[in-house]
Amino acid sequence: MNSFGTLLSGELQRMKKYNILTVSFLVALIWIGVLYFVDIEDITSVVPLLVFIDATSMSMLMVGATMFYEKQEGTIKTLLVSPISKSEYILAKAFANITSNIITIILIYGYAKIFKEINLNFFGLLGSVILIAFFHSLVGFIFTYNTKDFTEMLMGMMKYIFIFAIPVLLEQMGLIKNKTIDKILYIIPTKSSSILLKSTAGGLESWKIWFSLIYLVIASILLFFIVWKKFDDFAIKESGE
Amino acid sequence: MYQINDLNFKYPKNKEATIKGISFEIKDGEIFGLLGPSGVGKSTTQKILTKQLGKYDGEILYKGKDLKSYDKSFYEEVGVGFEMPVHFSKLTAKENINFFKKLYKSNIDTDNLLKRVGLYEDKDKRVGEYSKGMKVRLNFVRAMLNNPKILFLDEPTNGLDPYNARIVKEIIREFKEDGGTVLLTTHLMNDVDELCDRVAFMADGKIAEIDSPKSLKLKYGERKVDVEYRDGEDVKKESFDLDSLKTNEAFMNIIKSKDILTIHSKEMTLDDIFIKVTGVNTDE
CATH class of the missing domain: 3.40.50.300 (P-loop containing nucleotide triphosphate hydrolases)
Structure with a gap:
């Protein structure tokens, strides 16, 4: 197995042992509970909303949780003197997160398919979640680099949710109807994330889908480069400057 | 390397x-x-x-x-x-x-x-x-x-x-x-x-x-030998130059005639050298 494979399986093993996957599973059960109590049979429009919250916030949270465990236990120090590249380290964490997000959407989609009515393109949903979770895992890296402890990271994450995620959610739920605000929201990555998820139900103009897809791909590449570049400063700090 | x-x-x-x-x-x-x-x-x-x-x-x-x-x-x-x-x-x-x-x-x-x-x-x-x-x-x-x-x-x-x-x-x-x-x-x-x-x-x-x-x-130590011996009721201590030890009659007399209690070359320990060279104690 190459280093990326070893790091990825190690991440998943630790996410299980440190109960991070359990938390992710419990959150998925909460989403299923929400779907259960929604008093409509066709939940096609509700699922993208829940997946949006999960893929954005849980990705940031899980990167923070695993990295702060590594900081606390000093294991990051020994990883930094192992034959692994920083790209492998970053990608392994991001893909471990994506795996957890995929499990969540399988659970949600499976429940919806069996007990409710849903009319979404599953593979479109899967692809969107991979891209959104990847981008937000990288956002999680930025928060972890710039915060001293997990609580401070959570505060940063909450600010991100308030500024970037809640306005998009309100707009998607029809609570914000102003067209200017709607256009302004295209600047932020969460709007593109929301459009991609919504598009899996069909009925959206194709330029919106293409815009969101290209936006998130380019933003992910740029953010990956920043995370990769800033990793050296993080490594110096963690090796005990 | x-x-x-x-x-x-x-x-x-x-x-x-x-x-x-x-x-x-x-x-x-x-x-x-x-x-x-x-x-x-x-x-x-x-x-x-x-x-x-x-x-x-x-x-x-x-x-x-x-x-x-x-x-x-x-x-x-x-x-x-x-x-x-x-x-x-x-x-x-x-x-x-x-x-x-x-x-x-x-x-x-x-x-x-x-x-x-x-x-x-x-x-x-x-x-x-x-x-x-x-x-x-x-x-x-x-x-x-x-x-x-x-x-x-x-x-x-x-x-x-x-x-x-x-x-x-x-x-x-x-x-x-x-x-x-x-x-x-x-x-x-x-x-x-x-x-x-x-x-x-x-x-x-x-x-x-x-x-x-x-x-x-060797560099930081003194090339001396300390000998502690019993002289009647008393315990005495003398120091001798290490390089001329074999021709030092006083040293030879003590060895031959006295009960030796301790004999040490005045070699420095690494602790001593650490303190001398760095100016601080090893516990710091």
Whole structure:
């Protein structure tokens, strides 16, 4: 197995042992509970909303949780003197997160398919979640680099949710109807994330889908480069400057 | 193995350089001690040599090639033993070791090493349940598991009981006998005396002294012999020049006619040299 494979399986093993996957599973059960109590049979429009919250916030949270465990236990120090590249380290964490997000959407989609009515393109949903979770895992890296402890990271994450995620959610739920605000929201990555998820139900103009897809791909590449570049400063700090 | 020429390093946030133009060599197959009080640049030097810090001035050659030219494969032949625990506490020792082993192309028989350091019976316990000494020994196993050519060890016996400390030192000696090179950082001068072929004392980012422990003791010690003997009811003590001992009649008379209580050459200990060279106590 190459280093990326070893790091990825190690991440998943630790996410299980440190109960991070359990938390992710419990959150998925909460989403299923929400779907259960929604008093409509066709939940096609509700699922993208829940997946949006999960893929954005849980990705940031899980990167923070695993990295702060590594900081606390000093294991990051020994990883930094192992034959692994920083790209492998970053990608392994991001893909471990994506795996957890995929499990969540399988659970949600499976429940919806069996007990409710849903009319979404599953593979479109899967692809969107991979891209959104990847981008937000990288956002999680930025928060972890710039915060001293997990609580401070959570505060940063909450600010991100308030500024970037809640306005998009309100707009998607029809609570914000102003067209200017709607256009302004295209600047932020969460709007593109929301459009991609919504598009899996069909009925959206194709330029919106293409815009969101290209936006998130380019933003992910740029953010990956920043995370990769800033990793050296993080490594110096963690090796005990 | 390493050739360090005029190495300078300053942390971005610091005003003053941590490493100030040091030059030294670590020879193939030797145990080299890097000693000095806290904050003089030992750890920084070690981090630079293990490529954890890259933005330095000066030249570092590893096996004759610029250290900066090595990629991640450099770590295939390097083992780093940390002083503080560096394991996933909710994983067992075996799970930790298996994870790290998979990152390397070459591995040693870790079961055998775990047996030698007395951890084999506890290999299926979570590391979080380990005592401090067990974690130190597991750190040592972690450093050795990739069958390294060079070992960087930071206080490898700190927190170990004398029995386990002896085992770790025995393994370090065997590693050297098999051709391995070691850079040892420790405050325990007894370990330095037992293990190191050469030592460098660091003070204020510079190398204050570098030589073999024996040469340093000779250099800093007085060439005198103190003899303590019984003279009637009294206990007397006299000091003699070591170089003219065989022709010193007074010394010979005492040896022949008195009951000798103690006889010592005035050799300096490494602790004494540490204090003299660096200006601080080894406990600092």
